[in-house]
Structure formats: structure tokens, C-alpha cells
Amino acid sequence: MKKVLIPIVLFSMSFLAATEVTFSVNSSTVQGIVDSTSGVDLRGTVTQWGAGTNLNTDGGDYWSLTISLDAGDYEYKYGAQIVNLDGTVSDYWENDIPGANYQGDNRTLTVGSEAMLVEMDYLGNGPNNTPPYTPTDSVDLFLRVDMSQHPDFNSETQSVYVAGSFQGWDPGSTMMTQEGQSPVWNAHIMTHAANHEYKFTLGAWGTDESNNRVLSVSQDTTVQWVYWNDQGPEPFSSNATIVPFTLTTDVSRAVTNNGFVLGDTLVLKYGYGGTGESVMFDTLEQVPFEYVYSVTIDSLPIDLEAGLFYQYYRIKNGAEYREIYFNFDFQGNDVSLAERRYHGFEGAADGEAFSIIDDVNSSVEPRRMPVFRNTDLLGSELTVTYSVDVRPAYYQVVSGDTLFDIQGTTNVTHEDSVLAWGSWINGPASEPLTGDSWTGWGGTLFGTTAKQMHDDGENGDAVAGDSVYSIQVTYEATATVGQEFKFGLRGGDNESGYGLNHIENIDVANPTVASYWGSINPLFYDAWDYDSNMPSLGIDENENGLSPNRFSLSANYPNPFNPTTNFSFTLPHGAEVSVNIYNLLGEKVATVHNGYAKPGNYKANWNGKDMMGRNVPSGVYIYELDAGAYFKQSKKMTLLK
Numbered sequence: 001m002k003k004v005l006i007p008i009v010l011f012s013m014s015f016l017a018a019t020e021v022t023f024s025v026n027s028s029t030v031q032g033i034v035d036s037t038s039g040v041d042l043r044g045t046v047t048q049w050g051a052g053t054n055l056n057t058d059g060g061d062y063w064s065l066t067i068s069l070d071a072g073d074y075e076y077k078y079g080a081q082i083v084n085l086d087g088t089v090s091d092y093w094e095n096d097i098p099g100a101n102y103q104g105d106n107r108t109l110t111v112g113s114e115a116m117l118v119e120m121d122y123l124g125n126g127p128n129n130t131p132p133y134t135p136t137d138s139v140d141l142f143l144r145v146d147m148s149q150h151p152d153f154n155s156e157t158q159s160v161y162v163a164g165s166f167q168g169w170d171p172g173s174t175m176m177t178q179e180g181q182s183p184v185w186n187a188h189i190m191t192h193a194a195n196h197e198y199k200f201t202l203g204a205w206g207t208d209e210s211n212n213r214v215l216s217v218s219q220d221t222t223v224q225w226v227y228w229n230d231q232g233p234e235p236f237s238s239n240a241t242i243v244p245f246t247l248t249t250d251v252s253r254a255v256t257n258n259g260f261v262l263g264d265t266l267v268l269k270y271g272y273g274g275t276g277e278s279v280m281f282d283t284l285e286q287v288p289f290e291y292v293y294s295v296t297i298d299s300l301p302i303d304l305e306a307g308l309f310y311q312y313y314r315i316k317n318g319a320e321y322r323e324i325y326f327n328f329d330f331q332g333n334d335v336s337l338a339e340r341r342y343h344g345f346e347g348a349a350d351g352e353a354f355s356i357i358d359d360v361n362s363s364v365e366p367r368r369m370p371v372f373r374n375t376d377l378l379g380s381e382l383t384v385t386y387s388v389d390v391r392p393a394y395y396q397v398v399s400g401d402t403l404f405d406i407q408g409t410t411n412v413t414h415e416d417s418v419l420a421w422g423s424w425i426n427g428p429a430s431e432p433l434t435g436d437s438w439t440g441w442g443g444t445l446f447g448t449t450a451k452q453m454h455d456d457g458e459n460g461d462a463v464a465g466d467s468v469y470s471i472q473v474t475y476e477a478t479a480t481v482g483q484e485f486k487f488g489l490r491g492g493d494n495e496s497g498y499g500l501n502h503i504e505n506i507d508v509a510n511p512t513v514a515s516y517w518g519s520i521n522p523l524f525y526d527a528w529d530y531d532s533n534m535p536s537l538g539i540d541e542n543e544n545g546l547s548p549n550r551f552s553l554s555a556n557y558p559n560p561f562n563p564t565t566n567f568s569f570t571l572p573h574g575a576e577v578s579v580n581i582y583n584l585l586g587e588k589v590a591t592v593h594n595g596y597a598k599p600g601n602y603k604a605n606w607n608g609k610d611m612m613g614r615n616v617p618s619g620v621y622i623y624e625l626d627a628g629a630y631f632k633q634s635k636k637m638t639l640l641k
Helices: 252-256 335-339 391-398 416-421 428-434
Strands: 019-026 039-044 056-059 062-069 072-083 089-093 107-111 139-146 161-164 184-191 194-201 213-217 240-242 245-250 265-272 280-283 292-297 300-302 308-316 319-322 341-343 354-358 382-389 423-426 468-475 482-489 502-505 512-516 538-540 565-571 575-582 588-597 600-606 619-626 632-639
Touching: 019 107, 039 062, 089 335, 139 213, 161 184, 280 292, 382 423, 382 482, 391 416, 391 588, 416 482, 423 428, 428 468, 428 482, 502 512, 565 575, 565 632, 588 600
Parallel strands: 245 354, 382 512
Antiparallel strands: 019 062, 039 072, 056 062, 072 089, 072 107, 139 184, 161 194, 194 213, 240 300, 245 292, 265 280, 265 308, 308 319, 308 341, 382 468, 423 482, 482 502, 538 600, 565 600, 575 588, 575 619, 619 632
């Protein structure tokens, strides 16, 4: 019998094992995070683009996590969860954490075959991983104190100091630095390894904290922030009771926007931000055969000075959906409250009735009707046309403002750039175009032609050259009706700040989503009226085509006014024109227009807000038309609340 020799070839195969990667994070560069109640998590292609992978606290400002990753290139960011004063929890991308100053694109990481320890990341700083102090050859300490609960401290006239064994116990020589306009102050101390004691002061003994703080130091470290004297915010305390409290709203806009169906449950939650003993809720009842919903609460304890933060929620199939709302007038540091409604208690009295009505059909008014995101599925494949009118950007730059790129250098400083550059779309709504939800802003998005919008009269764009840019996106049946997105000129993140994105519901019968640039931040884009969708400072065309024959400035109407008034002026020829509002001290309060204006009849509008978007008090104000060497005139008007 013949034997058949079968050659056997042995293949040598090597299997690449996953690599252990340790991430370390320091939270001293943001505000509000404490190791006892807060959380920090890892997001990106290393895990998932969202919350869920929590880091472990190593005590104080330090957090870490070890995970296994295959060799390759990754992008990542961090997120955080902060417990609010009312007990609710706010989730943040690190860009949005209070105190963050995120610069640049996503963090990047290249993983090889050996275990690696990622260099310390500073939360909220972005890829530029520099500590909040300049390291020295000494042992570096970084101390922080929150002064918001000091009853007599005034940051405009006083400063905070630190005194301790590391500087000779001098109460007035080591002044701390205020972090922007926040109540948090910090100090960089250069010392040596030892057990130290210290306390915070206002510059002299007798203005110091009650007790010394103790710290054992062996190496450079940041020390977790504390409240002055360790006294946090006081719990809610009422000084009046409303009997009864009634709240009424109109859901017709929510129905029109495909986010609410009559018969859905509408819930009111109230007491956020320490304006109640806790966050409570009540169900509103529909007025039969109307779009009006209302609730009456027999007795509501309130703080007359604090007002009330509240929110509408839609309940459907057992799931809860918060309304889409941003409080454009909010000036506080608690970012979570910027997404709540607020109403003051001016005119309220103990034992008397009080009502709130939210029924204004507006995109910007505080008392506007609620709208909701529709999380239903489309049900079938659908091509949707998105459009954005960029005229608000044009007029805002014409008025003298710059549209800053918050993640890069694509700043818009000249109005001609708006139309010359054009718009790109970004965010979850654009994901079917490339497979990426949020494409990196700047050069990456600019180079992603699939997300570039066009004003050429083709592919869904209605009219070429009309300043409205369009793009078409085809969704699968499993996509949701409600979509989130943001625009960027030349691919820059220059429409508005972090966390302010467009959220719109698709109308399946008419799949066109029309937006106006900047409507997510109407207080900044004050050169545009988002209710009339016209410039706040507009030219009235002359029917005869002739320019006015002289300069003029009209009286304002109405006068007295609250809160909005109008006045007109004429220009016989083009000129650099500024229209400003002053108080009686001669201080500039607001700028209505600042830039070149061609010949024509103009109508100007002032909304009673200053340059920071804050409502100004009642009083006499002066409005002035200044056309340089050609013309200058001012008149008085009265704001009466």
C-alpha cells in the first residue's frame, strides 16, 4: 500500500491583545464638581459618544479609569454630572460645565501594544492639557473657595485672600484671583512638603473664616473647592403663600410644530433652583375643545424675592419629554436653570391669588408657548430639505459685532464673509450624510463637502442667490421625527455658544425644515427680529425709488413705552451711522446699529435691554443718531414699567 505524504504547513498567527489604557482627570479647572456627589465620565470612540462610562474618584479633584482598547487612533472627551441645589442632576459635555474654557477639537489618542497612562487631562480645558497654575520647582498648591454664600461679600469692592503656615500667616498679602465673573476665587501657593494649616480672609484678621483648614502636602496638588466657612446654600424658606396659584398655557404652537397631540398629558414641574421646598409636579387640564391647558394649586409657599423656576413636560406612553426652552434673559451661573422658565413675583402678596400665563406666539418672548421634541419614528425612508437663512448673521456683523468661532479661528468679522463662505450643517440631523453625528468643527467640517449647504437653486434649494442655503438628508424609517443640528459659516462653530442647538420636528407630509441663522441665541443676534423675521434695523423701500432729501430723526412711538419702542430716521446718502441709547448720566446703554447704511428710510427698534441683554430699569433715556460729519441728533424717551 502506498503511503501518501500530505505536507502540513504550520501557520504562525499572532493575536493582538487589547491594551490597558488609564485615563486621569483633574476637575480643578471647572466649577461645581465635588467627589462626594458629582460624576465624571469618558465619552468618544474609546467608549461611546455619550454618558455611561464613569471614572472613579481618587479623592478631591482627581479621577481615573482603566479600560482595554485595541491598537489604533481614537477621539474622546469627558462629561460630568452635577447635583443641583434642588436635588436634580444636570448632565454636561465638558465644553458646557460651568467654568469650562474648552479650546480646540476633540482630544486624540494613539494606542499601541503596550499599556499606557494618558497624561493628566484637565476637565473643561480641551486638548491643551495645562494645569490651572504655572508649575515651579517648589511644591505647588492650587486652592479655591466659593464666595457665593458669604452674606456681606462684594466682589466689586472686596477681594479674597489666603493666610497660612505656608506664607507666614499674613492675612492680607496673598490675594486670590476671581475666576471670571463667577463667585469662585483661586490661589497658586508655592511651598514645601509638610503638614500645613490655612484659612481664607478678606484681607485682615477679623474678616477670616472661623476655623483653620488642615492639609498634608507631599507633591504638587489641587485642593477641591470649598464654600467660605463651609457654609453652603440655605434650604428654601418661604416668606409668603399664594392662595391660589394658577398657571395657564396654550399648546397650539406645539401642535402646529408636530410635537404635541391634544389628549397628551401635560405636566408642570416647579421649584427648581431652590425656589421651592423640592421640585414638585402637577398635571394641567385641557379646557374642553381648546388648545388651552391650566392648573390651579390651592396653596403655594413662595419666596417673594426668589421667584419661581418651572418647566412643562409632555407625557406619552409613560415616557416624559421636557419642553424645548431656553431662558435668554438668564444671567446666573447654574447652566441647568438657563433651560427652565422663570417668573418673578412682582405684585404678589401673602394670602392673595397669583397667575402665570404662557400664551405668546413667539420664538423669543419669555412667556412664549411651549414646544416639544417629537421622538416618534418616521416610519418610512424620507428625504428632508434643511434650509438656513443667513441674513441674521449678515446684519449682526453689519451692526458691528463679530461672530466668534468658539472652537477655532473661523471668526466672522466682515459681513461679506457671510455670503462668500456659506453655511455647513452639523450634528445628529446630518449623520446620514457621512456616518458622523458631530463632525469636528473647523477644517474637518469645511473639508466635509457632504455637509456643505448650497444657495444655487438645485438639490432642494428653492431660489439661487437669496441668502438661503439648503441641503437634503435622507433618513431611514427608524430615524426620529425630532432632529438636532447646528450651522457653521465655512465650517466654524460660529453660530452660538456650547449647548445651544436647533431642535426641529420633521413634517412627514411636507419634509422641509426652514431655520434662521442664530435663532438659538436671539439676544446676541439683536439686529434681527425672529418673530417678524426681518432686520431690527430695516430699510423701508421708497415706492418712487427716490432717496430722502435730508437727514432726520423722528420721535419714538410709543412713548412712554414698555418694553419696546420704535423710531425712524432718514439718510439722503450713504454714511457710517451709529444709533445708540444712553442713560441720563451719559453712559451708553445699548447700540441699535453701528456701521455703513445706504440712502433710505430706516425704522429702528429698541427692546429695552442693555448691551448684556439685561432689562434696563424705568427712567428717561436718550436715543441718538450719529452720521459723523453729516448729522447728529438726539431725543428723549421714557421707559415706564
